[in-house]
Amino acid sequence: MTGHRAEQVGDALPGWVPRPWLGPVGRRAGRVVHRMRLPAHVESTAQLRGVLPWLAGVGLPPVGTYIGQERLSGSPFCFDPWRLYSLGLLHDAGIFIAGVIGSGKSALAKSLCVRGVAFGRRFAVPGDIRGEWVPVVDALGGRVLRLGPGMTERLNALALPPKPEGMTDQLWWPIVRSHWEELLAALIRTLLPDQRALTMDERTALETALTAATGWRDVDGDLTRLRPIHLGLLVDLLLDPTKRMAELHHLDQATLRDRTHEIGLAIRALTRGSLSGLLDDIRPDNQLDWRDTATVVDISRVKTSDTAVALVMATTQSVIELAFAHRPGHRYTVYDEAWRLNRFPALMARTNAGQKVSRATGNATLLLCHRLTDLLGGTPESQYYGRALLADCGTRILYRQRSDQLATTATELHLDDTQTTLLTLLEQGTALWKINDSPYLVDHTVLRGGHEWELIDTDQTMRDTPHETGTP
Numbered sequence: 001m002t003g004h005r006a007e008q009v010g011d012a013l014p015g016w017v018p019r020p021w022l023g024p025v026g027r028r029a030g031r032v033v034h035r036m037r038l039p040a041h042v043e044s045t046a047q048l049r050g051v052l053p054w055l056a057g058v059g060l061p062p063v064g065t066y067i068g069q070e071r072l073s074g075s076p077f078c079f080d081p082w083r084l085y086s087l088g089l090l091h092d093a094g095i096f097i098a099g100v101i102g103s104g105k106s107a108l109a110k111s112l113c114v115r116g117v118a119f120g121r122r123f124a125v126p127g128d129i130r131g132e133w134v135p136v137v138d139a140l141g142g143r144v145l146r147l148g149p150g151m152t153e154r155l156n157a158l159a160l161p162p163k164p165e166g167m168t169d170q171l172w173w174p175i176v177r178s179h180w181e182e183l184l185a186a187l188i189r190t191l192l193p194d195q196r197a198l199t200m201d202e203r204t205a206l207e208t209a210l211t212a213a214t215g216w217r218d219v220d221g222d223l224t225r226l227r228p229i230h231l232g233l234l235v236d237l238l239l240d241p242t243k244r245m246a247e248l249h250h251l252d253q254a255t256l257r258d259r260t261h262e263i264g265l266a267i268r269a270l271t272r273g274s275l276s277g278l279l280d281d282i283r284p285d286n287q288l289d290w291r292d293t294a295t296v297v298d299i300s301r302v303k304t305s306d307t308a309v310a311l312v313m314a315t316t317q318s319v320i321e322l323a324f325a326h327r328p329g330h331r332y333t334v335y336d337e338a339w340r341l342n343r344f345p346a347l348m349a350r351t352n353a354g355q356k357v358s359r360a361t362g363n364a365t366l367l368l369c370h371r372l373t374d375l376l377g378g379t380p381e382s383q384y385y386g387r388a389l390l391a392d393c394g395t396r397i398l399y400r401q402r403s404d405q406l407a408t409t410a411t412e413l414h415l416d417d418t419q420t421t422l423l424t425l426l427e428q429g430t431a432l433w434k435i436n437d438s439p440y441l442v443d444h445t446v447l448r449g450g451h452e453w454e455l456i457d458t459d460q461t462m463r464d465t466p467h468e469t470g471t472p
Helices: 002-014 045-051 081-088 104-121 132-138 168-189 201-213 232-239 243-249 253-268 306-324 345-354 380-390 405-414 417-422 454-457
Strands: 066-069 076-079 095-098 122-128 142-147 292-298 331-335 364-370 395-398 430-435 438-444
Touching: 002 345, 002 438, 081 405, 104 331, 104 364, 104 454, 122 306, 132 142, 132 292, 132 405, 132 454, 142 201, 142 345, 142 380, 168 380, 201 232, 201 253, 232 253, 232 345, 232 454, 243 253, 292 306, 306 331, 345 380, 395 405, 395 438, 405 417
Parallel strands: 095 364, 095 395, 122 292, 122 331, 142 292, 331 364
Antiparallel strands: 066 076, 066 438, 395 430, 430 438
């Protein structure tokens, strides 16, 4: 306050009002001699939370697997989709994880599965493309199936899994047959020119061929009397239909043979050439046991083409889903490298159908991608199923993203400006969690003194020296 201004204020006041600010005109006019000293104000976090709401919530209850620390509140962060669902804090058990290479998304998925074992959770990886889950499953004493050229293990895509307890043969057989039909239709469509949809004759031929191959009509509803089948047997029936199949189609055998010839050749491609010896095992048992703590199908040796990898991934997913369906307990099903399916609408639809029934089967799916556009790429039909997969994920976990992905990510996941800007600044091991649209900034912590880091570290081959920190 200048001296001139102080005089004006002083003249406007009554004469009895003190004027301590008046002084000589100059640089220090109107300033107090002694500095104001106020006592420090002490508040509790409970009081500040009411004064400044929406900055940091109370966080999730401490139930389930320990993940790390919630950075905004400073509290421990625990997560278990089944416990949160039972508490009404989570509507869908699906989990979507996205992040650039080296951000820590694979490490988090492994920690969720490994630490969940202590809570009685199991997990399955239907298609391990890089073979990085094999050491994890081996350390837990789980089951590993290795598929690929030169490997002795095979998978029978049409193996009949044991019937769940409390289910009759008449109920179990329609479930199995419809599951096989959906898988075969997805595989065939992927191999057909332009990935065209199957005709009604072709779909009916799949049903009649499966019935004829297993001999269901001749066993009086007794599953123990069914004939074991495999892809090669189905190829023979589609390329040369039986008289009974033709009667069910109300066609002569020659006409039916012409109409099923193309899909028969499509299935034949799964049993010959580069895919031979992977999915055409003639043994009736796939050596899959739902009681195993962990199960992984290693397909890291399948490198023929993206189409071949996608076909094998879809088949192994379907086989594991059927083998573990309607079993007690809770299980994570990990879909790593999910972007490989987005070029094939039929395979995306089959994966989406499997996720739809996860609530009934007690499963929680983990979808891992580098970026959101990986799931939303491909044809409009693939994009539709990609959004459907994302919609069934009540938990979205976002690690560091590149700047060119921010607009799409913010639009699809309904992020505000602060959350969107944060995605490019996240450090390794730190992610933005969105659980039923509630945000949490979480540091994933790996406990030292154990073997967990050796199991979940996927960047060790890119470093000259061992990683010494406790955060992935």
